[in-house]
Amino acid sequence: MEPLDRDLEEGLLELPSEPMMLNMGPSHPAMHGTVRIVLELSGEQILKADVQIGYLHRGFEKMCERGTWSQVFPYVDRCNYVSPMLNNVGYALAVEKMLGVTVPERCQYYRVVLGELARLCDHMICSGAMCMELGAFTPFLYYARARENIWDIFEEETGARVTHSFGRVGGMASPPTKYFKDMVRAAVPRVIALIVEGEKMLLKNRIFLDRLEGVGVMSKEDALALGWTGVVLRASGVPYDVRKAHPYMVYDRMDFDVPVGTAGDNYDRFMCRQEEIRQSARIIEQALAQMPDDGPINIDDPRVVMPPKNDVYTTIEATIQHFKIVMEGLKVPAGECYSYTEAGNGELGFYLVSDGSGTPFRVRIRPPCFASTQGLEQLIKGAMIPDVVPTFGSLNMIGGECDH
């Protein structure tokens, strides 16, 4: 029999081949619905990736130019639909910055609590979806069940579970209900308990850790240059949180920590999100304790805030006020402004241009996950196809926000 180990030249063993193009298409279970990644592969390894977004482009900026300033709220809700309250608050703050008004304190606490509840939902679902895509279906179900608790609160307060459109310029659509504080205080510990249960299943699992650790590493300088903000930036080691760096509303009265990672890999992003969930719970607790139980929610400016419905039907002033705000829109002084808040994914910016009328001239949303998804190509180059799934999941790309 011939010996098996014959001396062969290395070159003879390599088969010449062209790299294979694989399309992780726009309809894909792990692509969060709407991203197409065209991969150039050599075997299982990715040589080049072309991330194509825009499959959920719904013309947000063009639609805003066709209504009034208040009619933007439903559109803005549907941008980051996992944490819609944060978008509402961000946009309301932007218009209020241009108007030069500050909402009363009770409203600020209300906005903070609802916003942090929305942030809880966002981080939970991001972690849950990432686990589901890795095959761990159970933590996803636990987190989805936990989210139902939070959505019960939103349903009680705003009337809707997902897209509330609850923010208004100069306040909120309606004041907190009688049971608001009790419901939140009852729900948050249950949510945290479910989070802990989910983590118990994951954090000691060798497979889970192997798939996340060391994969999708982004260095600090690259993350800054790419325009990353939020959890993905903090996981790379930069302690930048808009709530601490440029405090807005009553965040400067809250005592909370900002988790910062070291390695900048998927595991760090996952753990930063989990820790932020706990910090959000802390903020909610403090805000509820500090929130006044009575007081106005809306500012007292008839040019901005709608009058109560009773008055609209009985007094002429309220009728005119209602008419002007609905038909012409509230008048924002001409000029431009950029206002930013910490949304679920990072710095959510609104660049508004007004020409002095009730219709926005330009509403530009600066989506945090647009910048994050931009970095995806760099993260997956050189990795294998299975690495794409947790990497993409850990970036928390929300289609509505990325494609606006």
Add this chain to the structure above:
Amino acid sequence: MGDMTTTPGSSVRVLEGSETGFATTKLDALLNWAKKYSLFQYPFVTACCGMEFMAMASPRFDMARFGAEAPRFSPRQADLLWVVGTISQRQAPALRRIYEQMADPKWVLAFGTCASCGGFYDNYTTVAGIDKIIPVDVFVPGCPPRPEAVLDGLLLLQDKIARGTREPGIVKPRRDAAVLGANLVKLGKKDKAAP
């Protein structure tokens, strides 16, 4: 004839099965029974309705009790296409292709207002309702629809499968305030009675 008055003052008439279509043979009835309780879904999820889709699949609203739990992420293996969320013009060819790849018998459920009629996205980039691209069996309006409404849509679809009809249906509220007339201002009542 199945005339039921459930609350005083309301007139809700539940139609019997024999009034609208019927399965032709016992074998058909058996096959339809099997098909309707074992739907393999292809969740074509794009936007915010996906949140309610996930909620519907999760423990509280449990889609599994209707037999429609198992998602198959290949259109060749699925028979129910859930179009969840807004379909943009760019996404439309992908949707069309996925529909064409599915094997008969197949059904389509348009989940949400954007899939049913485009919603309030009346612009250059949104397809105003997926029935412009693929035939739809059940429309579930809502932005996003409550999971209960979607389950109603699923039940409606199962009903259609049992009956063997292919006419599109739309989910309507079971207790429509406009019909019950509670707390509504009745306008123009006097005009109706006038000759």
Add this chain to the structure above:
Amino acid sequence: MSKRVLEILGERFGHDVLETHSQFGDDTAVVNPARWLEIATFLRDDSRCAMNMFVDITAVDYLGRQTPRFEVVMHLRSLERGHRVRLKARVGDEDGQNAEIDSVVSVWKGANWFEREAFDMFGVVFRGHPDLRRLLMYPEFVGYPLRKDYPADKIQPLVEFRNVPGKLPPFGPDEGMSFGRQTHDYRRDEPGGEAN
């Protein structure tokens, strides 16, 4: 603190900084588009400014209100100093031609997709961009949607729409759910029933 940045810019670039303002607290400088890249590089490298965080690039269409028509707007932030600045440059003719400006991708990698989006939506060409093609719209799309002269509801479908006669929405009152459904026969509500 950000006003310092405007002062430094003014000192260094003199007449190329056309105007500055701080409306609503945002420090803004309108600059000459010909020196866009130089100014961007200076802002990143100068240690007093140290703008290493790229925030946003977009464009605004002022059709009919000013010429040049487009304004390219860039927002920057410094991590170490925490100050922000907005840079603007005006480009483009009435009909949208000659809307060209240098790309700052070589300064911050993050400008890549933001510039692609501005190109896609407005038609502003970024010279020196490594891969300037449409991002949000499909390649077959003609026109630039966010321009003021593009009608919002002008669609360019990729898939031919079905034209199915017969049963398509809107639905009448007797169509739809066959169970648990009320007949929307309003007259049944009133006394006298269907006699009305």
